[in-house]
Amino acid sequence: MIRLFKYAKPFKFLVAAVVLLVFLQTMADLYLPTLMSDIIDKGVMRGDTGVILSTGGSMLVVAGLGGLAAVLSSFLSAKVAVGFGRILRNEVFSHVSSFSEKEIDQFGTATLITRSTNDITQIQNVVIMMLRMMISAPFMAIGGIMLALSKDRALTLVFVVAMPILALVIGFIASKGLPRFRKIQVKIDRVNLVLREKLTGIRVIRAFNQTRYERQRFDEANRDLTDNYIKINRIMAFMMPSMMLVMNVTALAILWFGMIRIDSGSMGMGALVAFTQYSMQIMFSMVMLSMMFIMVPRAQAAAVRVLEILDAQPDIKDPQSPVKTSLNRGYVEFRNVTFHYAGAEAPAISNVSFSAGPGEVTAIIGSTGAGKSTILNLIPRFYDTISGEVLVDGVDVRKWSLESLRHKIGYVPQKPVLFSGSIEDNLRYGRESANASDLSKAAEIAQASDFITEFERGYVHQISQGGTNLSGGQKQRLSIARALVRNPEIYLFDDSFSALDFKTDSKLRTALKPVTREATVILVAQRVGTVIDADRIVVMEEGKVAGIGTHQELLANCPVYREIVLSQLSEEEIA
Ligand SMILES: Nc1ncnc2c1ncn2[C@@H]1O[C@H](COP(=O)(O)OP(=O)(O)OP(=O)(O)O)[C@@H](O)[C@H]1O
Known part of the structure; x- marks a missing residue:
């Protein structure tokens, strides 16, 4: 996936801005529990309303700035990710355009479409997550641990037990879910393949009364994909409750041991409240990182499929010193x-x-x-x-x-191919600079002018996708006229x-x-x-x-x- 990041180069300044904003947001999040601790210890405990109001005011300002940084970083990271997706789609499209028939035959149209759309969307989604979580999670984890240590060194021992348990839970669930995540794209390919065949061959399917058989074929592919999704969701459904269980038990343990330390006079009330919040932030950053570990391999599988296209060398290309x-x-x-x-x-x-x-x-x-x-x-x-x-x-x-x-060369294929647009647009495909008289001359020779002039809008008559609103012979004549326009x-x-x-x-x-x-x-x-x-x-x-x-x-x-x-x-x- 890292290889694909070269296409994100135009966004390097935006990425730097996102990193900075996420850093500011994380700093604000980390500073809030310390302020809360001050309110409790210096304000509530001593009954000093002035401290409560001034520190509360500071909390509002810090929370406001953090919120602003969060909104801006979300906006910019989405901008980077969709821009990156657009460049990648263009890149894949232009590379596929350079493919010879051999590579097109090898890949197949259905998978080329899935890879250029769905796979790139997967990568795009993960880029948004990575920009936000991958930066904020380590900042929050390290900052949280340091601040928790500063509040009470002994109580951090709770993490020594809690963290490995959390890591084990996440690891276990991820190991069950990941193989299924990897299969999704292949199953989407299959659905696309059947759907494409069904739509392009709809007349044959109806004429041969095979609608039920085709529905069944689609249903099988669709069910297979759905089953896979259901299994993934069933596994993932355990993820949040299990993690919440570990997090809440940890919070309980912190409160339990914290109260003992408060009783013995080794810790203040404010420090315990701050410590509890830091522990939640640390655990939450672990959850964010684990989400990344789950999402990244899925995007990785999509990236491999996209790279397969980008790495495929067209069999037919220009020679080094062409004539x-x-x-x-x-x-x-x-x-x-x-x-x-x-x-x-x-x-x-x-x-x-x-x-x-x-x-x-x-x-x-x-x-x-x-x-x-x-x-x-x-x-x-x-x-x-x-x-x-x-x-x-x-x-x-x-x-x-x-x-x-x-x-x-003026090539007229066995099966005429026309594009959606006007007749004029289709004929100009032969030569962009052709004028109206060139077009009508070509249509005349191709025996197409009679039926074109019968259309109410003549040469600007709109051809539907795949030329379905024309007869086979009309399509063939337009396809011949297009080659003639080329001269x-x-x-x-x-x-x-x-x-x-x-x-x-x-x-x-x-x-x-x-x-x-x-x-x-x-x-x-x-x-x-x-x-x-x-x-x-x-x-x-x-x-x-x-x-x-x-x-x-x-x-x-x-x-x-x-x-x-x-x-x-x-x-x-x-x-
Ligand atoms: N893309 C392809 N991949 C593999 N085999 C192919 C492919 N296209 C054609 N063939 C095979 O090559 C052989 C020659 O095919 P070709 O299309 O040149 O025949 P043709 O004489 O034009 O036939 P027709 O008159 O039916 O169009 C056939 O045996 C065909 O099955």
Whole structure:
């Protein structure tokens, strides 16, 4: 957890102010029993109203100043803790943004969300406690012991017995509770995972009448978390009464032995009252410290989980001296590329070689799971090859700076992703500087302008979260328009025309032709109709290239391609 404190550096002056204020508050708390002792010994016992009033006045002033310091220190420590939490959340977010698909797959989205929110909140809460208790508890304990000793040395022997008992009680309870505290975060992960799956897949769940099963699955995860909380609370419920028991018995012992000492004339009444209050302060500081010993390990577990994210090195990052420009534009080449996903038994693609150039359309076709999307994923470096090279403009993609490489690419994913906001905002995601005419031109080509203009608010029509207020085909067309707005060197269409009807698919491809005259187009498709006009078709089968050529060449030479074509078109249509 200490490693995380470097993110609290901007608050060093505020932390210093909190330390000072907590110190002042503790000093005030420690001074009050001494003043009380003076009131009793010098005022009440001697019947001196003047002393009672003046010392009482001093007590009011000291208590007021202590209260002020307490309020200010609470305010400032909360400010430090939430500021620290904000910096940490930003840090985690920007680090996760640099993750490659590999790290995202490894962690999983649910835990990444829990760690960025709940875990950081745990740490934030403990920082508030630490700032207040960790400083005041030792001050109070040491100050209390010194002052108690000054009041009566012999009576402090009571602590020699009481303290170890208190420490034992706290230690015993903490040893039972701590392992459960550590499990909480993992159980929250599980609840988040089920909830996330349930919310994103709600339509499928309803369509398959699996609502009851999903409710049960959520209930199990929820119950598991609740049980853990109940067990912790059951254990912790013993904590306060046990500690209060020890504290009250100690107070009783002090009064008992104190009275004996007063009887023998070795101690004054005021000193006994002050001593009792000091003993309570010492015990209370022990309780505060023990709370810290319980809370800190829980935050420690959260800190480890946050550090796991911050320590994870993105698999894909900029090279040390990256290439930023090149003379060529839009050349893509695969040289004997093999790739397999982490944990997968077989490679997703093996020994793939082909090249694509500007003004050409290269189509990739093959059965499901043949490795088509994997080929596209390697071009913007969503993943890196295991062996072989992927070259863009004649340079290995690993030598490009990620920004320059991705700047060249207009990527349209298999599953369209839109963000909440207006249509205009979503299209400008392609290029921030695009003007209204760029947007409408792109929408026109993507066959999206008709449905956009039908919306009452046109381009400022609001898209809901995840684009749920649009049809699959509309989302796909907007996602294509977004790539067109970018005006890139290389277009990557990952099965991007699949949700379009045949007529729109064909109109879109015709409209694309002039735009892509100078750009390289690589498109993955399932339909023969989409690839038939391509300059080059790469046929994939089980991760390997089964043939490369034009439609006519492949029909003549590639049995796999012929089989795909025959499964979709009749002999007459082929002829
Ligand atoms: N993130 C991943 N982790 C592990 N294996 C994966 C991952 N993504 C894909 N695969 C596996 O890699 C292989 C190739 O997948 P890919 O998505 O490239 O196929 P595809 O040809 O695009 O299929 P489709 O047409 O169904 O989209 C498949 O066997 C798939 O199960």
